Amino acid sequence: MSFDTTSHAAPSTAPSAGAQPETVQLLDPAGVLQENDRTAEFLPTIEALSDETLRQFHRDMVLTRRFDDEAGNLQRQGQLALWVPSHGQEAAQVGSARASRPQDHLFPSYREHAVGMVRGIDPVDVVRLLRGNTHGGWNPAERQNFHLYTLVIGSQTLHATGYALGITLDGDYATGDPERDTAVITYFGDGATSQGDVSEAFVFAASFQTPEVFFLQNNQWAISVPVATQSRTSLHLRGEGFGIPSTQIDGNDVLASYAVTLRDLDAARSGGGPRFIEALTYRIGAHTTSDDPTKYRTDAELQSWIARDPIVRYEAYLRGRGESDSFFAAVEEEANDLANDVRVRTLALEKPSTDLIFDNVYSEPHPRIDEQKEWLSHYESSFGESA
Amino acid sequence: MTNTLPGTAETAAPTTETLPLGRALNAGLRKAMSDDPRVVLLGEDIATLGGVFRVTEGLKTEFGAKRVIDTPLAESGIIGACIGLAMRGFRPVAEIQFDGFIFPGFDQITSQLAKLTARHEGTMPFPVVIRVPYGGHIGAVEHHQESPEAYFAHTAGLRSVSPSTPHDAYWMIQEAIQSNDPIMFFEPKSRYWPKGPVDFTAPGAPLHASRVVRTGTEVTVLGHGAMVSVLLQAAEIAAEEGISIEVVDLRSLSPVDYGPILESVRKTGRLVIAQEAPQNASIASEIASTVAEKAFYSLEAPVLRVSGFDTPFPPAKLESVYLPDADRVLEAVDRALAY
Structure with missing residues (x-):
């Protein structure tokens, strides 16, 4: 390994550029496990999963969807400024997040509610962000390294790459120690692939062979613009073009998401350099609650993706393995309890203190900020008790 | 440079040297890197070449390619990578080759770096220094002689400083690196060559003092x-x-x-x-x-x-x-x- 870019040779472990492997799908839309040449590599990974882990995938997806629905309702009732629905993308998110290890760092865009919940965020913290109570929401160090949402499209891919570069500088990869070797996942969407920052992240990641998985959720639409306007090639080919081994998966298949991400994270953390996963999925809901998707996409297209729903598919798979009604009922009840708890705590949220405007703009004291904070305090108190 | 320790001045070599500002910056960077192993330099042509103005000359040889990193030619990538490195606990120092090339990195500086301290509500500092050779007097082509300081002074979350003498350059670059806030460090490129005294034992004034x-x-x-x-x-x-x-x-x-x-x-x-x-x-x-x-x-x-x-x-x-x-x-x- 070398940080001297003048002496970089092409990584010998990389598959030949331009390879176009078929889409990896382990569960078909009916929930039937696919056993064929394409899936053979991944089936042992799935067979090794405990019943408890398999149930956890379902629970993660159902809880996130119920939370997502409830947050959308709260927005419609005027409690949130905006909501960003994740409905339809749960399998891509849960599978990839469950493949990560505790020491890994995950850099989301802003629709990764399921990833965040897997890593232990309080869903009300996402609500606080979209209600207008904060620009942040949580401390990543206390949320299993699930970093803050980033609203400027694609910016986080560079932060993730810089973080992963730091892992290489520290030597916290390729040691063979499973509790030390660290990898990074960065999430982004099909629209983001047009941003220069994403291309620059690919370049830096490839040049420095960072331990990093670029996880693209291609949900087909960047607000109203279809993916064909972003790219005339299949997006996973973008990764190959940068020298990053890339795989396209069925993003509505939680098992494919899990197995492929696990393989790629392990490759990255063991010194194999970055990997790219394109998860084909669909945003069933609107881009945000400010959006009206009926203006740009057809009902037939929507219905075709509803028929490939990730939760329905996975429930069929679990039932095929003999999972009982009582399990699904218990998850449903837990989801309702979660939604109710989120609603109660959202309604109890108070307006933040005006100190939030000034505090932490800088880490160290700043005379101008202090002066303006003090001025506001005097100004507000000048109105007396009746203000 | 001399290595006089506090309290040994009586018998030590002179503590002042006459240096050009560019060499004083080089000495300041070397001192900062010696003092703190988390200080890393990133930029275009800064490692093997030592930077187009040679401000980082010799530092790769001394500290290795893991601490003086030649990056791909992408300013947004440089700043974005510095942000990620800061999240990892490093103190990155980026070199932007010329003032007019800061703008491809402007979004990462103003929308991300400047706001991330507040976004993290005090849980994560962003000690990133962005060195920018700025200004005219060198007869260069377009985009190589600009003075973009006001854009950054206008942006909350950033600090901006500019040394005028070799002595201040030596001390201010170290103080900027020690700061836990993002700092735009504007280097008057026409002053890289004129020499002036640098006292390695006595800082001039605090970083943010006029x-x-x-x-x-x-x-x-x-x-x-x-x-x-x-x-x-x-x-x-x-x-x-x-x-x-x-x-x-x-x-x-x-x-x-x-x-x-x-x-x-x-x-x-x-x-x-x-x-x-x-x-x-x-x-x-x-x-x-x-x-x-x-x-x-x-x-x-x-x-x-x-x-x-x-x-x-x-x-x-x-x-x-x-x-x-x-x-x-x-x-x-x-x-x-x-x-």
Whole structure:
């Protein structure tokens, strides 16, 4: 390994550029496990999963969807400024997040509610962000390294790459120690692939062979613009073009998401350099609650993706393995309890203190900020008790 | 450089050397990297070549390719990577090759780096230094002689500083690296080569302090970076004509240290602010406005600005017309004295 870019040779472990492997799908839309040449590599990974882990995938997806629905309702009732629905993308998110290890760092865009919940965020913290109570929401160090949402499209891919570069500088990869070797996942969407920052992240990641998985959720639409306007090639080919081994998966298949991400994270953390996963999925809901998707996409297209729903598919798979009604009922009840708890705590949220405007703009004291904070305090108190 | 330790001065070698500003920066970076293993340098051509101005020369040899990193040619990538490195606990120092190349990184600086401390609500500092060789006087092509400081002074969450002497360059780069806030470090590239004394044992002034560098009684002139030497030259010429000028080196563009500025203006009653940057919505404009508010009854004349014109930086053959020189400063001094 070398940080001297003048002496970089092409990584010998990389598959030949331009390879176009078929889409990896382990569960078909009916929930039937696919056993064929394409899936053979991944089936042992799935067979090794405990019943408890398999149930956890379902629970993660159902809880996130119920939370997502409830947050959308709260927005419609005027409690949130905006909501960003994740409905339809749960399998891509849960599978990839469950493949990560505790020491890994995950850099989301802003629709990764399921990833965040897997890593232990309080869903009300996402609500606080979209209600207008904060620009942040949580401390990543206390949320299993699930970093803050980033609203400027694609910016986080560079932060993730810089973080992963730091892992290489520290030597916290390729040691063979499973509790030390660290990898990074960065999430982004099909629209983001047009941003220069994403291309620059690919370049830096490839040049420095960072331990990093670029996880693209291609949900087909960047607000109203279809993916064909972003790219005339299949997006996973973008990764190959940068020298990053890339795989396209069925993003509505939680098992494919899990197995492929696990393989790629392990490759990255063991010194194999970055990997790219394109998860084909669909945003069933609107881009945000400010959006009206009926203006740009057809009902037939929507219905075709509803028929490939990730939760329905996975429930069929679990039932095929003999999972009982009582399990699904218990998850449903837990989801309702979660939604109710989120609603109660959202309604109890108070307006933040005006100190939030000034505090932490800088880490160290700043005379101008202090002066303006003090001025506001005097100004507000000048109105007396009746203000 | 000498390595005098505190308390050993009696028998040690001299603690002052005469160095060009660029070499003083090099020495300051070397000291910062020796003091803290988390300091890493990133930039285009900074490692093997030592930077196009050679400010990082020799540092890769001394500290290795893991601490002095040649990056791909992508400014947004450099800044974004620095952000991620800061999240990992490093203290990255980015070099932007020329002032005019800061703009491909502008979004990562203003939308991300500047806001991330607040977004994290105090749980994560962002000690990133962005070195920017700025300004004219070197006869270079378009995009290589600009003064973009005001964009960054306007952005909350950033600090901006600019040394004018080798001594300040040596100390201020170290203080900037020690700061837990993102700092734009504007290096007056035309001053990279002239030599000046550097005392390795005694810092000049705190990072965010402005400083009187020549005392006078009739007019205060204020500037930063390369403009300070122009102001000192103007003060020298004025002295021959019997006019006493006080010169203030701004040093910190954001936040501005108004204490010495206001004290000087209350004494002289007149202020001329000089800068290479265009005048409209500039740092000089902000200081003029603040001084008018805070020292209104001390002023004998309006605060005057001497700036680049509100045009793109011209082709090099015209830069001497565009850039304020001692004559342009003295023209404003005369106008101030005429009130």
